[in-house]
Amino acid sequence: MDFELSSEQSMLKDGVDRFMAQRYSQDARGRFMAEPEGWSRDNWRQFADMGLLGVGFDEALGGFGGSMVDTMIVTEAFGQGLVVEPYIGSAVLAGGILRHSEFAGREDIVADFVQGARILALAHEEEGARYLLSHVSTTARQVGDRYVLDGRKVNVIAGDSADILFVTARVSGSVRDEKGISIFAVPKDHPGVTIEPYLGIDGSRHAAITFAAAEIPATAVIGQPGHGFAIVERAIGDGIAAVCGEAVGLMDAMLKTVVEYLKTRNQFGGPLGRFQALQHRAADMYVATEQARSMAIYAAMMTSDANDLERRRAMSFAKVQIGKSLHFVGQQAVQLSGGIGVTDEYIVGQQFKRSTALERQFGDVDHHLSLIDHLDRRR
Amino acid sequence: MDFELSSEQSMLKDGVDRFMAQRYSQDARGRFMAEPEGWSRDNWRQFADMGLLGVGFDEALGGFGGSMVDTMIVTEAFGQGLVVEPYIGSAVLAGGILRHSEFAGREDIVADFVQGARILALAHEEEGARYLLSHVSTTARQVGDRYVLDGRKVNVIAGDSADILFVTARVSGSVRDEKGISIFAVPKDHPGVTIEPYLGIDGSRHAAITFAAAEIPATAVIGQPGHGFAIVERAIGDGIAAVCGEAVGLMDAMLKTVVEYLKTRNQFGGPLGRFQALQHRAADMYVATEQARSMAIYAAMMTSDANDLERRRAMSFAKVQIGKSLHFVGQQAVQLSGGIGVTDEYIVGQQFKRSTALERQFGDVDHHLSLIDHLDRRR
């Protein structure tokens, strides 16, 4: 057992931290969000230059052979600075589809992605799914050597920026079955595909994507037709671990901001931080953050576990702890900041919105607790 | 709407409070518990003299025509002083069987009870019931003009002191059915009835009562045979309201003890009470107690509601709030008392044990939340 970062990992961390310190002030972040896609292509190129885009891929695939711990190092730093670039959506989620499947041309896509030459997106979530991974009502009807896709995907990260969309659609079974889901690689600007970008509550960019009799060649199917669920589940598992890292960074940043505020804000004749009730609240935030950090590490380790049941259970364990910690730390960060905490301008407000989004991403606490119980009844 | 006590109620309250102040020091309580029955017959006579035993009965029945609010005035004062006499068990629970049924000889029993001449007990709970009121596995087999009772009752308050036991037994149906339960009035020392007293975790006296082919005349049935559940449910409803009153008195007393302790205990160079984290905890205890007081009033009012569903729902509402408040106030009373709080001798330890027993009496928070949901699905 060893919790120390390797020297490569320390270098990676130093590099990302340096990038964040130099590039990602709150003002700069505002400018990135104001760019046409809601994030900065220039930053993305720097990610490529720093090797961040290849962290998640094996060397055999053209990546840098990092483990999920490496990805977590990146997302933790990104969480501290509220990065708006679609790193998790593109490198981890869509990247997860590449990592956990095999198909012709995969290496080329990875190579392009690692260099920053292509943006990828996973179009999976649907309106009625409410966190259930196997909910796919988008249909793929086979007609000769083509599939005809009909349906609608929402909350697609980088959906309007992506060069390639990985789209899940149902080839058989009913809406919530795990069996019968296929994944299709659909290029940008494909006929029958309409992409509508919109902003999330945290200011992040999403898209709704509609498929109206969109014809996709059968060669675009990733993995075995009808067996896409296992691939998506692994990709989302990676996404959970990455989001856990982001959440820990975010909580670190919230706690730091709040502690600084308590030390410097004077009320009733002295700094707020001398009030024991507020000190204890800050201590509770620290404990919640550290418990979350432990579970983020656990999630990162367990993404590579080959036992489906144990791996999924571990991911849900992590998401529950992270969700509870985010909930408490986020709400208390606002409370301890007082009036300024509920303004749109102050960093804590931005952080709280992001923490609320992260609480829900890939399923909230209630969902994952129910999921664990479902899995336990299967054990 | 009016929350003021009537002048009669104020007199009643003054009388009980005076009795408690004069008679019920912690030392005296220890002596009462050391008496052969675990409580003081002398106190019981004083209850009779003060009219407390008749508070719950209509004038037509030979009582003093009080409402459940009057009973609550008594139990609240009793809760403050940790009274060990079986007032709720005898006057409220067994009394409730008398109040909510009609049978020959009822007036005589009430008259005797009000004068303190007879002790009554309700023998209903069974080992496997786990709070479910309709759980009755004790059987009553009709043989001619007699019933033969077999089974076992537990947690019977005043079971070893009672002159008359009101016993529930099943004449038909399966163990958890609401239909098929009869109530029998069984005199003390009846053949086939074995009474084993024991102490509860809070030092209160209970009995287990075994019926082994005990023959009871059919004339001893109370109400319609097989329709006893409705009567028991009303009696337990009264019991819940009375326990809510006791709980509020108990919480008042715990809060008072703790606040006094915080004011007088010196640590780190001054009274503990100057620490804001402890002040806020005490404030939370106060809020929990006041919310409980509101729900105790609600329970007292709703005991007379004729709509079964609404009444049962209200009783469960009250028990949930009271249970949560007891849980918090009891645990925090111990915590804020520090080391002395976990000793057997200190009053807070005694209060905490009683509060733990009250949390469970007639069902804990989980049970009543589930029950409300059951009732709501019926509405």
Added chain:
Amino acid sequence: MDLSYTPAELEFREEVRAFIRDNLPESIRAKAGLSANYHGQDVRTWHRILNDRGWAASHWPVEYGGPGWSAVQRYIFMEELLQAPAPEPLSFNINMVGPVIYTFGSAEQKAHFLPKIRSLDYWFCQGFSEPGAGSDLASLRTAAVRDGDDYVINGQKIWTSTAHEADWMFCLARTDATAKKQEGISFILIDMATPGITVRPIITIDGEHHTNEVFFDNVRVPVTNRVGEENKGWDYAKFLLGNERTGIARVGLSKGRLQRARRLAELSEALDGKLSDDPFFRRRCIELEIELKALEITALRIIDRQRKRNDGKPDPASSILKLRGAETQQFSAELVAEVAGPLGLAQTHGGHVPWQEFDEADLTAVLGAVPNYFYSRAATIYGGASEIQKNIISKAILGL
């Protein structure tokens, strides 16, 4: 002791319900409950409808246009508005500045201001908080310096809700720079059209414009606009903050949100069927319902006690209502936001929102949910933060 409403009280409740049902404009009803605050024009419209009925100033003495209601009637009225939901009469006017003027103001002030305050011809905002003085109000620094028949005011206020709608402000300003903290403060009415006043919006976490900063640069206000004695403003502010606090639990608001959560859950899929059948969701609703029942009775008990004491002083027990009331408002807002689930993650203000599955009414209900939750976090901060309420309870009630 009797917890139930009298027949007369029940009849009154029916009258209020019927009035709201028949008179609340459809345009306001459609928005009702979806956003954290109503738009200014909605408040004006509805306030005036209530005023025409004689109901705008529910606890004012009859001589100033109050309806002569009992405390219980006032409580019923407010709860029915919140639960409808419909806008409340403007609190700054009715609960705050009005009572200060009819209790401490001059005859001229009463005659001029009270009718316009009641009818909302004058919309008042509150100029209390300052950047350096949040919960610690008494350390405020905005100065009003006497110059002939005027005060010349310089300084800055913050968290001035509705300053952008308001015609007037009631303001605390320091009139004696040498006095101790709470002394030397006066209570002054300021016409917002006076030169030298700048209002700068503060956008809150829900993306809305509820509140403002207000800057005073040599603003001249006639001394006759001071209410009561010079340097006694702190007493009037305490009176104002303690006045009519039994409504602060806003039980009706939370009840309305609970209804909305339950309705919305019927439209949402959970892991095993509808969310409305999920045992955890159901239990959470029941727990909130129980909390609200307890809070409602606690509020009624405090009203009853105040009625009997009748000394006009704030009851420290009303801190329970602010404390638990704010928490249940937050909890209920959070419940709606959780039901909204991933569909709540899209921004509602300004942007295009691409949801299609729900019909329009349900859709709108989902979409306000998360911003409402965001803004609900202010409930435990504004108007005496929860930490302040606990200080009050531990000191004024428990004597710690």
Added chain:
Amino acid sequence: MDLSYTPAELEFREEVRAFIRDNLPESIRAKAGLSANYHGQDVRTWHRILNDRGWAASHWPVEYGGPGWSAVQRYIFMEELLQAPAPEPLSFNINMVGPVIYTFGSAEQKAHFLPKIRSLDYWFCQGFSEPGAGSDLASLRTAAVRDGDDYVINGQKIWTSTAHEADWMFCLARTDATAKKQEGISFILIDMATPGITVRPIITIDGEHHTNEVFFDNVRVPVTNRVGEENKGWDYAKFLLGNERTGIARVGLSKGRLQRARRLAELSEALDGKLSDDPFFRRRCIELEIELKALEITALRIIDRQRKRNDGKPDPASSILKLRGAETQQFSAELVAEVAGPLGLAQTHGGHVPWQEFDEADLTAVLGAVPNYFYSRAATIYGGASEIQKNIISKAILGL
């Protein structure tokens, strides 16, 4: 970074498990986990079995009889004991007084005491707390006055756990009455058989005799029994309290209780079938399991960090372990008590208990449940109350 145990560590865990399985006496196993504390004789018996195996003093240097384990091995060993459950080696001896003696004691003290401490020939108790000095330890008043080659000790200690079992006490006493609070205190070993010592039992809330008051009336102790320098006792006490704190989360204890709750729930009827099928019970178990997983990893992280820092100073982050560890111990004890339900309401000590339905093993499991819950409340009070832990975190880690 690698969270998994190495093959060698896994092998070690198997070795520990097997040893416990094969060597824990059946009489101790039967009581295991049912009462909050083991009886003295059980602790002696098992401690000596472990000592014979060379495992009693797991983190002592090899030269004093330690097994030479890594921090991870020590953690595994403790967790296996707690989860078995089996008694731990006596903490007063092994974690507390032993390290003080081998770090600060004289050559004679090391030679005489360490073997007897390790073998439990000497059972030590801790004389720190006093009636006027609970969490505020430094204000203690028990005095040790120099008289020739002796100290004459007068005063009183409280919360002296196992004083009624102990042969010796390590005691803090004031050797300089004029010095400031933390100064002027010495660390003294006292033979409990010395004339003038009175031990008075304190019965705790679970009805058991765990702890005591100890009175000193002119108790003469040779000066050679002082450890380290005179008036430096506070430093040794701080060393002692900070030593080997990673085990304080007692995750294994809570895991064992969680297992017990789940097993017991299979025997209990709830509203709809077995309690073990009740969704709320199941969820509560899962939530505890998650909390324990997080706590376990946090403990391992802190061990890892201490190993790397290797400066022997207490890590303030270990306050997390005491804080959350105590809370989860309480929560798990509470869970068992709630499962016991109404059957848990009968007293278990001294009285006749009339339950019949369960078989004997299950019955016993039910019956200890509520007293265990009662005594578990001490976990957030003793050994640095939760409030003290939060003070430490906010000051030493957050700098508030």
